[in-house]
Amino acid sequence: MEDIDLLKTQLNNPSKIVITTHHKPDADALGSSLGMANYLIKKGHRVQVITPSEYPAFLHWMKGNDDVLIYSDEAHAKCEELMEKADIIMTLDFSVLSRINVLGEMVRSAKGFKINVDHHLDPEDFADFRLWNTGAAATCELCYELIIALGDENLIDKDIAECLYAGILTDTGGFRHPNTTQNVHEVVSKLIAHGADNSRISKNIYDKNSVDRLRFLGYALNQNLEVLMDKRVAFFALSQEELRQYNSKTGDTEGLVNYALSIEGITLAALFKEADDGIKISLRSIGEFPANEMAGRFFNGGGHRNAAGGKVETSLAEAVDLFKTAIEEYKEGLQEEYKKV
Numbered sequence: 207m208e209d210i211d212l213l214k215t216q217l218n219n220p221s222k223i224v225i226t227t228h229h230k231p232d233a234d235a236l237g238s239s240l241g242m243a244n245y246l247i248k249k250g251h252r253v254q255v256i257t258p259s260e261y262p263a264f265l266h267w268m269k270g271n272d273d274v275l276i277y278s279d280e281a282h283a284k285c286e287e288l289m290e291k292a293d294i295i296m297t298l299d300f301s302v303l304s305r306i307n308v309l310g311e312m313v314r315s316a317k318g319f320k321i322n323v324d325h326h327l328d329p330e331d332f333a334d335f336r337l338w339n340t341g342a343a344a345t346c347e348l349c350y351e352l353i354i355a356l357g358d359e360n361l362i363d364k365d366i367a368e369c370l371y372a373g374i375l376t377d378t379g380g381f382r383h384p385n386t387t388q389n390v391h392e393v394v395s396k397l398i399a400h401g402a403d404n405s406r407i408s409k410n411i412y413d414k415n416s417v418d419r420l421r422f423l424g425y426a427l428n429q430n431l432e433v434l435m436d437k438r439v440a441f442f443a444l445s446q447e448e449l450r451q452y453n454s455k456t457g458d459t460e461g462l463v464n465y466a467l468s469i470e471g472i473t474l475a476a477l478f479k480e481a482d483d484g485i486k487i488s489l490r491s492i493g494e495f496p497a498n499e500m501a502g503r504f505f506n507g508g509g510h511r512n513a514a515g516g517k518v519e520t521s522l523a524e525a526v527d528l529f530k531t532a533i534e535e536y537k538e539g540l541q542e543e544y545k546k547v
């Protein structure tokens with residue numbers, strides 16, 4: 207953690223604060239944003255959360271959700287004005303400005319004091335205060351630690367605790383991934399002590415399926431899942447037509463890639479999803495296999511070692527071909543990892 211006294215001074219006077227997070231916010235992105243927003247409002251600041259895009263309905267329960275400004279062409283001028291006038295800009299759960307689309311340039315040229323809290327490996331450093339720890343499971347874990355370091359544990363209420371809990375829950379894959387450390391459990395126990403209803407949060411996040419979504423899961427597992435067992439790879443490639451047929455909404459394919467990774471003997475799983483502007487790729491791996499490196503080298507992306515993603519402007523078939531090339535390059539690594547578990 208950098209100079210905490212500098213940050214304390216910045217937060218001493220009531221300020222205009224903008225909080226932003228990465229494209230297609232997940233529970234860690236939105237949970238850290240709304241957790242910090244609720245906390246900073248309690249400290250007497252005026253806070254606006256801006257997201258670069260919409261996010262799944264299973265996150266809408268978080269306190270402050272209704273006040274989030276979602277970027278769109280129509281909202282462009284408003285976002286620009288808020289960024290320009292902000293005394294403080296807080297960027298959460300990402301550290302490369304290109305991850306927030308056009309908002310990135312707004313942040314870069316804004317005059318306010320910039321804070322970045324993140325646990326990704328990406329190197330860009332644009333902030334005046336940075337709390338950056340790639341060993342943290344979630345940005346929400348770091349936000350909890352930041353509030354403690356600022357001496358404000360007494361301000362953490364049920365709403366704040368629930369937002370932060372949600373991000374830790376999902377970024378650890380429900381406390382299953384190797385990033386589920388002792389510290390994670392300690393932080394989570396504190397959040398429960400502050401009022402987080404852990405069972406209700408799990409229900410809200412994992413068990414609010416629409417029937418369409420479950421039918422789509424059945425379809426994808428039956429018709430779409432491709433398993434290359436000799437390569438230790440399994441993947442889904444979903445066309446826009448298939449997504450439309452099942453009325454797929456933002457967040458509906460979340461977690462799908464994990465079904466491919468759950469197959470015994472698989473080292474790497476992928477999901478290819480066709481969109482208007484290209485193919486979105488999600489990669490998940492086990493053990494030491496560097497999904498982030500593959501995402502960087504082949505798919506203009508990055509992320510964590512075991513969970514990464516990217517995007518290419520090709521057809522679905524071309525993206526899958528590219529993946530097959532990538533698999534060839536990594537064939538030794540793919541053969542190593544599944545044996546270790």
Ligand code: 5GP
Pocket residue numbers: 326328487488489506507508509510513514515516517
């Ligand atoms: P998901 O597969 O859930 O979209 O993304 C998993 C992780 O991969 C994210 O937490 C993020 O770290 C990383 N990621 C996903 N898409 C991109 C991308 O386009 N660029 C970069 N740099 N990272 C990405």
Ligand code: MN
Pocket residue numbers: 234235299325343344345377
């Ligand atoms: Mn995160």
